[in-house]
Amino acid sequence: MENLVIFGAPGVGKGTHAGILAEKYNLLHLSTGDMLRAEIQSGSPLGERVRAKMEKGDLVGDDVVIALVDKALASTNSGVILDGFPRTVQQAQALDFLFKNHGRRMNCVISIDAPRDELVRRIHERALISGRADDANDDTIRHRLEEYEQKTKPVIDFYKVSGLLVSIDGSGEINQTSMRLCQIVDYLIKHSK
Ligand code: ADP
Numbered sequence: 001m002e003n004l005v006i007f008g009a010p011g012v013g014k015g016t017h018a019g020i021l022a023e024k025y026n027l028l029h030l031s032t033g034d035m036l037r038a039e040i041q042s043g044s045p046l047g048e049r050v051r052a053k054m055e056k057g058d059l060v061g062d063d064v065v066i067a068l069v070d071k072a073l074a075s076t077n078s079g080v081i082l083d084g085f086p087r088t089v090q091q092a093q094a095l096d097f098l099f100k101n102h103g104r105r106m107n108c109v110i111s112i113d114a115p116r117d118e119l120v121r122r123i124h125e126r127a128l129i130s131g132r133a134d135d136a137n138d139d140t141i142r143h144r145l146e147e148y149e150q151k152t153k154p155v156i157d158f159y160k161v162s163g164l165l166v167s168i169d170g171s172g173e174i175n176q177t178s179m180r181l182c183q184i185v186d187y188l189i190k191h192s193k
Contacts, residue, residue, distance in 0.1 A: 001104070002025065002027060003079055004021070004079075004080070004082070004109070004110065005085070005086070005095075005106070006018045006110055006112065007109055007112070007156070007159075008114075009119050009145065009148045010119060010141070010144045010148060011118075011122040011123040012113070012122075016174060017178060018031065018083035020178050021182070022081050024185075025079070025185055026078065027078065027079045029080075029083060032065045032083075032084040032087075033083075035072070036060060036068070050064060054133075055140070056140060057140040057143035058143070059087060059147050062090045062091055065087070066091060069085055069095070069098060070098055073102045074102065087152045088152065088155065089154050089155055089158055092155050106164055107164075108184065109166070110167075110168065110184060111156060111165060112167075115171060120141060120145075123135050123141050168180045168184070
């Protein structure tokens with residue numbers, strides 16, 4: 001059973017690639033962004049609390065997302081591909097704990113890289129179809145990228161130390177990046193004990 005994290009800045013294509021890999025390798029795609037948007041849609045009190053944060057481009061509180069991931073992991077026995085989580089070092093530490101609790105092992109954290117200009121270009125392009133308020137406002141986009149630099153990038157060092165991190169260039173076409181990702185997952189499957 002493979003358990004992977006797809007890591008990267010807003011707009012890099014985490015959701016797209018996590019979706020492709022989930023389908024190809026029969027993994028459950030767990031996106032915390034999607035879970036939070038579903039909470040907002042449901043009109044739950046939790047959804048009301050997170051809406052303002054997401055619309056401003058702030059990260060939602062660690063406790064909230066950790067609880068959502070815990071619930072999702074408890075509901076499945078299949079391998080998972082996490083997209084948008086962990087986004088802080090606290091979340092990465094919590095994920096270690098959650099995986100142990102749920103009898104899972106992390107196989108790999110794949111970081112997808114692209115230059116900032118390209119991220120902004122992709123978010124603008126996505127805004128045309130996503131209907132996401134946080135994709136449509138330049139200040140919000142800037143703030144999301146700041147949150148990434150300050151709070152999420154340190155997660156890279158956390159996984160570097162544990163030897164789980166692989167970084168790939170995601171600045172090109174979807175097909176190119178997808179091919180690189182599949183090579184990594186094929187390798188992991190071939191060499192997993
Ligand atoms: P993107 O990667 O393009 O920002 P996501 O759907 O992953 O898109 O995230 C959208 C928003 O949801 C984030 O800006 C943040 O407010 C919230 N969010 C998603 N995942 C997390 C997380 N793990 N921790 C805190 N906030 C999160």
